[in-house]
Amino acid sequence: IAYTALSLGVPDRVRFRYRLNGNDTTWVDAGTRREAFFTNLGPGSYRFQVIATNEDGVWNEAGAAFDFTILPSFIQTRWFLAVWVATLGGMVWLVYLARVRQVAGRLRARYQAALVERTRIAQELHDTLLQGFTGITLQLRAIQRVLAQRPQEGAEALKSVLTSADTALRDARHMIWDMRAVELEERDLADALEHAARAMTGSATELVFTVTGDRQGLPLALETTALRIGREAVLNAVKHAAPRRVKVDLEYGARLLTLRVSDDGTGIAQDAMEAAARGEHWGLAGMRDRAQRAGGTLKISSEPGRGTVVSVSLPSGDTPVALTRHDG
Ligand SMILES: Nc1ncnc2c1ncn2[C@@H]1O[C@H](COP(=O)(O)OP(=O)(O)O)[C@@H](O)[C@H]1O
Ligand SMILES: [Mg+2]
Structure with a gap:
């Protein structure tokens, strides 16, 4: 995520902090970097917040915010989970059936x-x-x-x-x-x-x-x-x-x-x-x-x-x- 701040003075002295609600609990000090990287974000809704200082080091606590949502990929959906559980259950059931049949056959013999x-x-x-x-x-x-x-x-x-x-x-x-x-x-x-x-x-x-x-x-x-x-x-x-x-x-x-x-x-x-x-x-x-x-x-x-x-x-x-x- 790229961001910046309008500064009429010296842009190199503007410092940033950001926080991603839903991921971070505290502010991350970004220094003068104007980009934030997130990997391994799971599906869900997020709010990205960034605040900045002016050249004199005074924080603008209001900052800016950006809301976004990461949709679950297929293997993260409930559907996938349901299919997976059903498949697993089916396999267990099949193994059980085979075993029952085997025992029954032995008894019959x-x-x-x-x-x-x-x-x-x-x-x-x-x-x-x-x-x-x-x-x-x-x-x-x-x-x-x-x-x-x-x-x-x-x-x-x-x-x-x-x-x-x-x-x-x-x-x-x-x-x-x-x-x-x-x-x-x-x-x-x-x-x-x-x-x-x-x-x-x-x-x-x-x-x-x-x-x-x-x-x-x-x-x-x-x-x-x-x-x-x-x-x-x-x-x-x-x-x-x-x-x-x-x-x-x-x-x-x-x-x-x-x-x-x-x-x-x-x-x-x-x-x-x-x-x-x-x-x-x-x-x-x-x-x-x-x-x-x-x-x-x-x-x-x-x-x-x-x-x-x-x-x-x-x-x-x-x-x-x-x-x-x-x-x-
Ligand atoms: N040689 C025979 N002449 C007449 N009836 C017979 C003869 N052999 C068998 N049977 C008849 O067939 C039946 C079955 O015979 P069998 O299987 O040997 O049983 P069981 O002798 O214990 O009665 C007999 O009960 C009898 O009524
Ligand atoms: Mg006889």
Whole structure:
């Protein structure tokens, strides 16, 4: 800001003081300089005041004044501040959202894993404890019928019940350890399956058991799957179909192990099929699930009054046989 004073005498002896209201609080002595410099003035209204002396050093206190306003530049406006705060807030919000989504995803994955595990445990329980106890109940009922007339035969049959109970308990214990079937410890699949099927069908139902192909040891997981499915299929036939005859065919193929359980009983009612598909029964759904987990397929064909055929094919071709049997 440039200023001056009218002096008729000696201009070099005129001295100035100035003050910028809104910036300075005291007068700035400018000497004989006729310019004032201000840097870094923020936006706002200012009043520039200047006073001067005459040649004799007497101050003219009235002086002169100049009002001016510095408009805020864009980045100093409230708008800019608002945009800036909004942007910052938005970024914080986005980070928060991303974090929430991440945590939710992790929770969902954990929930899914728990669900899969729960299904597996439910199936294991069904196929060990429930299958076992249902079989035992069936055997006990048969014994109850013969006990009065033929006590000797009944006592003999009780031995088999005790064995079944023992097996069921050990099976459940193994289920907690892993998923292997106890019966496969001392027997191969064909023997174990025939043994279990005979215990379930008892004397009232005829059991026809055939083994074809190259009978051999297979991976324990595969034998367990086949045994559990076969056992459930035979148990279902005995429990639900009132058959005269149950046929079990086990075929050791080059690449596939095929198991077929057929009965000549009532057939599966349509609503039972649907209920099983809805997951209300663990048996049928579990059979299918087990077959799929072993990479195989399961087919159930049933006609009312004409019995049921459950066939399952499990790949056995290129899997190694080297798994050791479990003892204990
Ligand atoms: N071989 C069969 N013959 C007639 N009905 C069957 C047979 N297998 C299954 N079912 C019917 O299908 C239903 C579902 O079977 P499943 O899933 O094994 O459950 P659960 O045996 O525990 O009842 C049975 O309740 C029964 O009504
Ligand atoms: Mg069942």
